[in-house]
Amino acid sequence: MTPTTLRTRLSPRLFWSALAVATLLVVLLSLLSSTTARLSPLLIVLPALAAGLGSVRQTLIASGWVLALLGASFAYEPPEQVTDGVTESVAAVAFLALAVSACRWRTHREQELERLRTTLVALQQQILRPLPVVTREVLMHGVYAPVEEDRQVGGDIYEIVQSPFGTRVLIGDVQGKGLAAIGAGFAVLGAFREAAYREPTLSAVVDALEDAVVRHNEFAEQNGEPTRFVTALLLSVDGEPEVQAVNCGHVPPFVLDGPGGHGPLDLADTAVPLGLAALASEPRVVQWFELPERTTLLLYTDGVSEARDRSGAFYPLEERLPELAGLPAADLVTALRADIDRFTAGARRDDIAALSLRRAPALG
Numbered sequence: 001m002t003p004t005t006l007r008t009r010l011s012p013r014l015f016w017s018a019l020a021v022a023t024l025l026v027v028l029l030s031l032l033s034s035t036t037a038r039l040s041p042l043l044i045v046l047p048a049l050a051a052g053l054g055s056v057r058q059t060l061i062a063s064g065w066v067l068a069l070l071g072a073s074f075a076y077e078p079p080e081q082v083t084d085g086v087t088e089s090v091a092a093v094a095f096l097a098l099a100v101s102a103c104r105w106r107t108h109r110e111q112e113l114e115r116l117r118t119t120l121v122a123l124q125q126q127i128l129r130p131l132p133v134v135t136r137e138v139l140m141h142g143v144y145a146p147v148e149e150d151r152q153v154g155g156d157i158y159e160i161v162q163s164p165f166g167t168r169v170l171i172g173d174v175q176g177k178g179l180a181a182i183g184a185g186f187a188v189l190g191a192f193r194e195a196a197y198r199e200p201t202l203s204a205v206v207d208a209l210e211d212a213v214v215r216h217n218e219f220a221e222q223n224g225e226p227t228r229f230v231t232a233l234l235l236s237v238d239g240e241p242e243v244q245a246v247n248c249g250h251v252p253p254f255v256l257d258g259p260g261g262h263g264p265l266d267l268a269d270t271a272v273p274l275g276l277a278a279l280a281s282e283p284r285v286v287q288w289f290e291l292p293e294r295t296t297l298l299l300y301t302d303g304v305s306e307a308r309d310r311s312g313a314f315y316p317l318e319e320r321l322p323e324l325a326g327l328p329a330a331d332l333v334t335a336l337r338a339d340i341d342r343f344t345a346g347a348r349r350d351d352i353a354a355l356s357l358r359r360a361p362a363l364g
Helices: 012-032 037-053 056-076 082-127 179-198 202-222 317-324 329-344
Strands: 138-145 156-163 166-174 230-237 242-248 254-258 261-264 287-290 296-300 352-359
Touching (some): 037 056, 037 082, 138 156, 138 166, 138 329, 156 352, 166 296, 254 317, 317 329
Antiparallel strands (some): 156 166, 254 261
């Protein structure tokens, strides 16, 4: 990316308007005042503004304008002492050089950040699958919103894989934030994409994810980085009426318009998060639940259930869902995010991932 492709916050129209207004003010003050000393503050404003908001070219133009105006003022009314003129000229040149240097540093920094954002967007496309996704068994829509919008990726993960054994679904939340959390999430996603297609049982898929997190933590310890655990919910949907599920310390999903109406799905056997199996006394178990057609299953991370307003109150997810349940699956998650943004007044503290899952309609 070159400097010419970087958008500045000081538009050309605003820059030239400011230059014209400043020139007019300087001329008027020169006519009304008997001294040029009052011009100094005006000579500083525009280069400083261009250095902070504009391009290097705009800063150079503003600096040249200052030097030209300063020279014209000396010609119109020479200073009483030559040393005064020299001192003022040297100070002006030093300030203008500093303004240009600061603008060069700022624009270079902004170019680096822009390249980083572009890289992160490409990284997100590789880490998280674009939604919606349609498989033989399910339709899935979703939204993903990292708490830092410029970062584009965060600690929440999801994936859906069409396998010979049905559709496997993963949603998870990596402990912590930052690049280390992204690395742990990528390790889980890579393992899931392989194991979901290869392993005939959901238990074997979970074991593969556990091994991936353990290996990632071993590598992190060798490099002096903190270890991570990952809460996760895994589903397997095939042609049978019941869906298989393994809950590894994740928040339970909600069933919308099911036989029991709206409410959280009762998954009684909640196991420890991925990476902590060595601390558990019993292995993780597979549970089954019914997912009728036209019933929506809402999967989400704790960034949804633990979103807070400015007073510290939690987002009332269960109370809000009946109002959203009548929406199409494609609109439900979008409306949910908009509702959370209104509730928190845009001050979210965690990443948000929400998926709406329905059985695909039978063909033929």
